[in-house]
Amino acid sequence: MIDFALDISLTVNGEPVRERVEARKTLVDFLREDLCLTGSHVGCEHGVCGACTVRVNGEIVRGCLMLAVQCDGAKIETIEGLSDSGEVADLQTAFEQRNALQCGYCTPGMIAAAQDLLKRGGVPSRDEIREHLSGNYCRCTGYHAIVDAVESVAQARAGGKA
Amino acid sequence: MKPALFAYKRARSLAEAVALLGEHTDARLLAGGQSLIATLNMRLSAPSLLIDINGIGGLDGIAHKGGTVEIGALTRHAQAERSEIIARHVPLIARAMPHIGHAAIRNRGTLGGSIAFADPAAELPACLVALDGEVDATGPEGARTIKAQDFFKGLFETALGPQDVLTAIRLPAATAETRVGFAELVRRHGDYAIVGLAASARADGKGLADVRLAFFGVGATALRAKKAEAALASGNVDAAVAALDLDPHDDVQATAAVKKHLAGVILRRVAKQLLEARP
Numbered sequence: 397m398i399d400f401a402l403d404i405s406l407t408v409n410g411e412p413v414r415e416r417v418e419a420r421k422t423l424v425d426f427l428r429e430d431l432c433l434t435g436s437h438v439g440c441e442h443g444v445c446g447a448c449t450v451r452v453n454g455e456i457v458r459g460c461l462m463l464a465v466q467c468d469g470a471k472i473e474t475i476e477g478l479s480d481s482g483e484v485a486d487l488q489t490a491f492e493q494r495n496a497l498q499c500g501y502c503t504p505g506m507i508a509a510a511q512d513l514l515k516r517g518g519v520p521s522r523d524e525i526r527e528h529l530s531g532n533y534c535r536c537t538g539y540h541a542i543v544d545a546v547e548s549v550a551q552a553r554a555g556g557k558a
Numbered sequence: 559m560k561p562a563l564f565a566y567k568r569a570r571s572l573a574e575a576v577a578l579l580g581e582h583t584d585a586r587l588l589a590g591g592q593s594l595i596a597t598l599n600m601r602l603s604a605p606s607l608l609i610d611i612n613g614i615g616g617l618d619g620i621a622h623k624g625g626t627v628e629i630g631a632l633t634r635h636a637q638a639e640r641s642e643i644i645a646r647h648v649p650l651i652a653r654a655m656p657h658i659g660h661a662a663i664r665n666r667g668t669l670g671g672s673i674a675f676a677d678p679a680a681e682l683p684a685c686l687v688a689l690d691g692e693v694d695a696t697g698p699e700g701a702r703t704i705k706a707q708d709f710f711k712g713l714f715e716t717a718l719g720p721q722d723v724l725t726a727i728r729l730p731a732a733t734a735e736t737r738v739g740f741a742e743l744v745r746r747h748g749d750y751a752i753v754g755l756a757a758s759a760r761a762d763g764k765g766l767a768d769v770r771l772a773f774f775g776v777g778a779t780a781l782r783a784k785k786a787e788a789a790l791a792s793g794n795v796d797a798a799v800a801a802l803d804l805d806p807h808d809d810v811q812a813t814a815a816v817k818k819h820l821a822g823v824i825l826r827r828v829a830k831q832l833l834e835a836r837p
Contacts, residue, residue, distance in 0.1 A: 398565045398607060419566035419608065422599070441559060442596035443663060455636070455665040461595045462666065465566050466588075466610065512661060530747040531660025 404468040408433070409477030417464040424448040424459030426467075427474055435475035435504045439533070446532030449505035450474050456512045475504035484511050486552065490545040498536035505532050510546045519550045561598035565607045572696050572723060575611050579721040580698060582607045587723060589632060590667040592659065593675050617670075617725060622647050628728050631670025635659070638669060647731040650689060650738035650758055654681040657740075660748040673709075674724045676716050676779065679750040681742065683710055684780035688738075688756040688772040691729040697722040710779040735761045739831035741824040742775075745811070751775040752811045753820045757828045765793050766832060771825070776806035776817055786825065795829045 405414045408431060415430055422441075427433045427450065439447035441460045448459035451473040478484045484507050490496070497503045506529065513520055513528040520528070525546050526539065534542060569575035579585055585607040588594060597603045611617065611632070618632040622643050629638065638644050639655040658664060658672070658681050672682040673693060686693070686706045693704045698721050709717050718724060732738070742754030754774045759766040769787040772780045781804065789798035799822040806817040 398567050400563060400565050402566060418563075420561040420564055420598070422561075422595070425560070441599045443592060443659075446660070446662065449662055456662040457666050458592070458662050460599060461592050461663070463566070463588075463591070463595065463608075466591075466612070509662065527656070527747055528661055531662055 402465045402468075404465055406467050406470050406472060408472045409474060409480070415464075419463065419465050421464045422460050423450065423452075423457075423462040423464050423467055423472070426464035427459065427472070430464075433474050433476050435479075437501055437504060439501070444533070445502070446505045446509060447502055449508040449532065451478075451508065451512075456508055475508060478508065478511065484508075486549050487511060487514075487545070490549045491542070494541045494545040494548070496537065496541040496545040497534075502532060502534045502536075506534065506542060510542075510549075514546070514550055514553065519547075519554045522547060525550075559599055559601055561595075562601055562604040564598070564605055566610065567607060568610045568613050570613060572614060572617075572725065575609055575614065575723050576696060576698055576721055578607070578609045579723070582609075583720065585609050587611055587674075589671040589674075590634065591671075592663050592667040593671070593677065611723065618668075620644060622731060625731050626728050627731050628726050629669050630726050631668060631674075631724050633669050635664035635667045635669065635672075636661075639664060648689070648729050649732055649736075650685050650740060650756060651682075651729070653738065653740040654685050654756060657681055657742055657744075657748065657751075657754075663748070669727060670724045673727055674716060674718060676710055676714050677750065678713060678778055678780070679754070679775040681740075681751070681754060681756065681774065684754065684756040684772040684774040685740075686727060686729070687780045687782065688758045688770045689729045690758075690770065691727055693717075693724060694726040694728065695722045695724050701725070703728075713778040733760075737761055737766065737832045737834075739828035741827045741831075743820050743824060753806070753817050753824060755821070755824045755828050756780070757832055759791075759832050766791050769832070771828075773804060773821055775811075776804050776821060783821075783825075790829055790832070795826060798829065799825055 401418045437447035439445035443458045443461045450459045586605040588608045588610045618630040620643050645652045691706045704717050737759045739757040742751040756772045759769040769791045771783045774780045785801035786798040789801045806814045
């Protein structure tokens with residue numbers, strides 16, 4: 397059988413989900429339109445801007461460059477899940493305190509990408525932070541305050557562990 | 559934009575993927591999808607069927623055997639980036655890997671996909687040419703091996719037939735004499751190169767032999783600069799830069815004159831890497 401729509405079952409932010417989706421629907425559109433998880437944003441739709449960054453099986457991916465049908469059996473985490481669990485609470489606070497956002501469109505993707513770097517542990521250099529966030533565009537503030545925020549959280553987490 | 563309507567089928571075996579390609583002449587294989595899905599979203603391509611090969615067993619993995627490193631087509635960039643075998647035995651690929659896209663892209667993108675897509679500004683096709691590697695493909699007549707120099711035919715065009723599936727790439731393992739170099743110039747880290755260079759050579763006394771320079775972003779495919787290779791082998795970097803016989807075209811990133819100038823700039827950087835002793 398060759399299908400234009402398929403049944404998928406997956407876990408999204410810890411909750412089991414079963415849906416029938418069109419094969420052509422991207423993961424980020426599925427999350428936003430079918431599950432009303434609108435924290436993941438749709439920017440360029442060709443993998444350049446990073447606004448749609450989500451976690452699939454623990455690794456960050458472009459939500460616009462993966463199809464929902466490919467996520468059958470997968471564990472998806474969006475900014476809503478990362479936020480509700482408290483995993484990125486310190487990053488969110490640091491972004492707010494250091495004015496690392498203006499319009500906020502890029503912020504969910506920025507936080508997901510930053511957390512992907514920081515969960516490896518240690519205190520990355522500013523160059524390493526810039527390199528890891530190189531796939532996420534911000535068109536308001538520039539990147540200085542964002543790098544400041546991520547660096548301060550890395551230092552605070554390392555200090556907390558010592 | 560959103561993709562046009564297409565059907566989707568998970569292939570469970572290589573034979574099934576090959577058969578499906580035969581039944582559906584405008585079908586496309588879906589591996590990492592990091593280029594394909596972007597082109598679908600932009601409606602630059604509109605196949606009737608996507609054949610998802612991600613579930614086919616045995617197509618990923620990195621193995622070192624008999625002086626060769628074999629990398630399965632479905633190996634993700636992130637896997638290769640973390641691989642001890644690649645760091646140790648194919649240092650050119652290890653150097654190139656951080657320049658390929660961004661972390662989120664490298665988690666999904668596959669080595670086989672990058673080679674099969676044959677983007678003229680991509681890193682891996684140039685590495686394959688610089689290392690004189692090979693590509694394994696399976697089609698209706700069975701498996702075959704294609705040398706890198708015969709694989710890249712033109713702009714996004716390879717020796718793969720309409721029913722072929724790329725299954726692995728094979729690269730010679732580095733020896734104590736192997737020297738490699740890599741550099742690219744981009745507007746933003748991880749973007750496609752304005753101009754890039756992947757190079758390999760063999761240390762020969764104080765000089766170099768078997769120099770292979772594969773420039774990318776300057777033509778329809780990765781291009782060898784053979785006159786510059788000969789000059790570099792004789793130890794003259796200035797002569798190598800002067801001998802660069804590239805003929806790039808203007809593109810959205812830079813004019814031909816700028817690209818040609820930048821090719822010389824990165825050749826100097828890569829020459830320095832090639833002439834360094836291996837750590």
